[in-house]
Amino acid sequence: MAFLHGIEHLNLPSDFRPVNDIVTAVIGLIGTSDAAEHNQLVLCANEKDDAQFGAGGTIPEALKAIRLQATRRGSALVFVVSVDESTATITGTDIVGEVSPTGKRTGLKLFETAKNKHGFEPMIYISPRFSALGAVKAELQAICARTEAMAYIDTPDGFTFDEAIGSRGTTGEFANLDDGQKLLFPHFLVANPAYNPAVSGSEKFLTQPMSAFMAGLRAKVDLEEGWHTSSSNHRVYGVEGMDVDLTFSLGDPNSEANMLNAAGFVTAVSMFGNGIVEWGNYSAGFPGNTGVDAFECVRRTRAIMKRAIEQACIPFIDRPFIQANVDAIRNTVNQYLNSLMAQGKLVYGKCFYRPESNPTSQLAVGHLTFDIDFTPALPMQRLTFTYTIDLNQLANIA
DSSP: OOOOSSOOOOOOOOSOOOOOOOOOOEEEEEEEOSSSOSSOOEEEOSHHHHGGGOSSSHHHHHHHHHHTTOBTTBOOEEEEEEEESOSTTOOHHHHHOOBOTTOOBOGGGGGGGHHHHHSOOOSEEEOTTTTTSHHHHHHHHHHHHHHOOEEEEEOOTTOOHHHHHHTTSTTSTTTTOOTTEEEEOSOEEEEOTTOOTTSTTOOSEEEEOSHHHHHHHHHHHHHHTOTTSOOTTOBOOSOOEESSOOOOOTTOTTSHHHHHHHTTEEEEEEETTTEEEEEOOBOTTTTTOOSGGGBHHHHHHHHHHHHHHHHHHGGGTTOOOSHHHHHHHHHHHHHHHHHHHHTTSEEEEEEEOOGGGSOHHHHTTTOOOOEEEEEEOOOOOOOOOOOOOOGGGGGGOO
16 A cells, blocks of 8 residues: 555445335326327326327326326326327227337337336326226236236226126136236216206216226325325215215125125225225235235335335446445345335335355355345224123222
């Protein structure tokens, strides 16, 4: 070392890096519009951005439903793809899209470019009036399996309660949905702006799929209460009722709303004094999957943690395998998990570097394994109160 009689300054690396929360209130919307360029990925942050899609088609009505759930802390970010202007002639193939030999993308394939272009991607995918189509449903499942996002799937317009329950049977059209989908029934009734009571046959209400409303509500809960909180039992704004009247009682396991939840549906109920609320915590993976990751909020918790940790640990890739770097990775993740516990987003979380998970043969090829144990915040979906008549207290009467 060179001789120095004086002061030396050395920059030492921190033993951890801050982990930034990812953007979670992000929706991917695909459908039709009578304006804007088709098969382009467009990011909309507010109603001003939304206006470019005009007034006709499934996209404008969905964007309006999403904005109706806006909060004082903002509204959802929405990636929008319009595939055509005519709703009547659209097929599942149009929505799914393709990648041409030259790399040009259309339809749902365009969402694959979102992260590289904007640094984030949808956490929720919706295609109101088209998501029940077989090809669209299958593509949304594939996207969610790959990205761990959620797809909100609407049942067809006009579905009855019996048809909905039957659709979850082994041969039903929604039998194969999994933890990456939220299955919605029935449709909402919304006020018809063209209604004229003086005109015979004028419809007071129009039916609209639930998915845009529920996606906007999910974004609102993310922004106001946190992504760990279930969106169930939160009010849905802009709706007047449902197109199928469902029986509902908090204490009745045989009510139709409860039967839908038991079959893996999320529905809506009219809560006296609190308007219409979303009702149901499970993804469509339930009841086939009865584990805690069948809860939508638990699946999202794990997916969000993965994305945040992945982003924070990019700088460690290809660094030397030395104790300081192992400590830095472990401390980075633990600082993040500690912050989630402090916010109430996790009950417990801890990152470990265990020798038994890292055999020498694996380390020799530069492969390190860190184990993360965590306990998510589960929704309290069932409360039981027991009542005992205690006659012994009669003796205390003076």
